Amino acid sequence: MGDGGVIVFDTISGSYNRQVPPAFDEGQHPLFVTWKKVVNGYEPRLRGCIGTLSPRGIVNGFKDYALTSALRDHRFPPIQAKELPSLQCTVSILTNYENAASHLDWEVGKHGIIIEFTDPDYNTKRSATYLPDVAAQEGWTVIEAIDSLMRKAGYNGTINDSVRNRIRLTRYQSTLFTMDYNEYVNFVKTTRGAAPSVVGLKAH
Template structure:
């Protein structure tokens, strides 16, 4: 099983730095593979808790080198929830990467473990009769303090 590594996050950071310097990022220090992936940027200032600054990825398997290169920039510059990250923010950024593996269908809404499983939620919006979806990476539930043991 392929797991996300520090080298993958460093490659994404190098890709963003290279975007601003007009240079090519150094070659990656990890093996190629084909997997769904996500790149997450957080920003911390004045010793504050890092806050989400961008997170975009794909559930479709991608070559991880080109995928991380593409999604490092997409999540930093084109996440519609945020203004594009500016070069002056680079010293305050943190980057994490996720590689998604071993999908399984949950038996019910409580059939998952906080911090271990991510969630892909799909539903039809009753107001517009449109399919909608959301993806929550495994670390999101743990960070947000979600508890699957309480009654909902």
């Protein structure tokens, strides 16, 4: 998975010349790419996160979603080259999908969740997902995470047990790897003999 971080930084920095070991691209999986930004030593803040719940080839999937999450997450302005030194990326491969018995049948810090339900006010189907680390990072209980995810799905009505019990929940786990820009630069220097050259960014 360490290669995943390299692929993602290679893609966003424009360094496309790396040969990826063929064994790395075995199988197809749902995947996500998350960007966070570290400013003045504070806890990293979300800078972009987009992925797919449909299976994708790992290498091409990471390349596609490296750019999509960096440039097209509508919650944030596009990432600029000058931000690269403060960025941290996490690549996640989603595995172990299971149909949960209820909206309570999952564990904070272990499972990611997908919820699907019908909005009783508009008779509209809604869905959303949180990766496994989200609820734990926010310090949420199971119920708090569910309620937040319902809002993320676009539901604006009253949330109570009657509405929660309409939810069909799928739980999953993820294999992930996190790399910051300095680790990427050191990797490139070691394996390629020179630091990456990025347009708009001074060389280290």
